Amino acid sequence: MSDEERFWSKVEKTDGCWLWQGQSRNGYGLFFWGSGKNQRSTGAHRYAYRLTCGEIPEGLVLDHLCRVPLCVNPQHLEPVTRRENVLRGIGAPAVNRVKTHCDNGHEFTPENTYLTKGGARNCRACGRDRANRRFWEKGYRPASGAAKKRVQEAMSRHPELSTAQLAVKLGWSHGYVQRIKRELREV
Template sequence: MAIVDMTGQRYGRLTAIRPTVKGNNGMRWLFNCDCGNQTETPGYNVRVGATVSCGCKKAEARPAEDRFWEKVTGGDVTQCWAWNGANKDGYGNFNLGGGAWTQAHRFAYEHLVGAIPPGLYLDHLCRNHACVNPWHLDPVTPRVNVLRGQSPTIVASLAGRCVHGHLHTEVGLYVSPDGRRFCRGCIAARRARRAAA
């Protein structure tokens, strides 16, 4: 395969000077960067835009807070502030830089309200997990966070029933030594199924 002559050509902040050696990734080239440094890198990486500087461009990255607010719509403290960036399971994710990520609502809370107390979770009072409005977030214990949730188990428990419909007042609850709660009606039904098998 012929060597692509890049001499004198400009790619991003880099200007090709001369080829150096042929490596595993094709021909390596020596480049002058606009910042004054020289760097050696595979020519292909530069031609396709994977490398655009000697590394100085990363050092000039914009502050995380500036990048964060570009991904938020809303502004009225009574309304949800929508996160328009990356998300996982409905919760916004924000790249802090350097490979570090955080949940978007935590970043907003810590920058506008303050540190989240150790051991506490942020509960979305608005029930909108993509909301980053810190006035919609309440630092609570993990237990309170779960009890405020809307999972079928919690909804049934708050209605005084187990997930299978047994009323807690009629059949009662068994509380194990470690504090877990079990429906006595479900325990009896499970024992009956096992005895019949």
């Protein structure tokens, strides 16, 4: 019996999905072809696609449009990028892709969203909330009178400088100078 005949003998064809009846691994059909030292294994859906449609384009994977991993019906398989395949699935990346708001209810807008180095979306409002909580948990201490005086003098001598530029000039962190300026406005 040829590999192709052996393959199709392990497929149960229905009106919709063609279900693989042979060996499986991680929910996907597994087919062994060739013989002896030349025996190889591949996903059953990949083997079915190659038999009926030709080679899978390089850099692409097969997406089960029917969402049935044991299906080998080539009409239910579409070559897509690995990223597209993951985003079409039901895992965390796919679930997060369709979210319009963060877990705390803030809308994902271009102004309120940033991407991490790993490509995840994060909410700026939640980031500010986390930073504020950490700040208050550490214990808030108002700036000393001497620090306020130094900032006031620097601001009067250099009114054209931004907060960041003042911080560099004073040798302090931007956040510290910003906090002192806020305290000065509140007085």
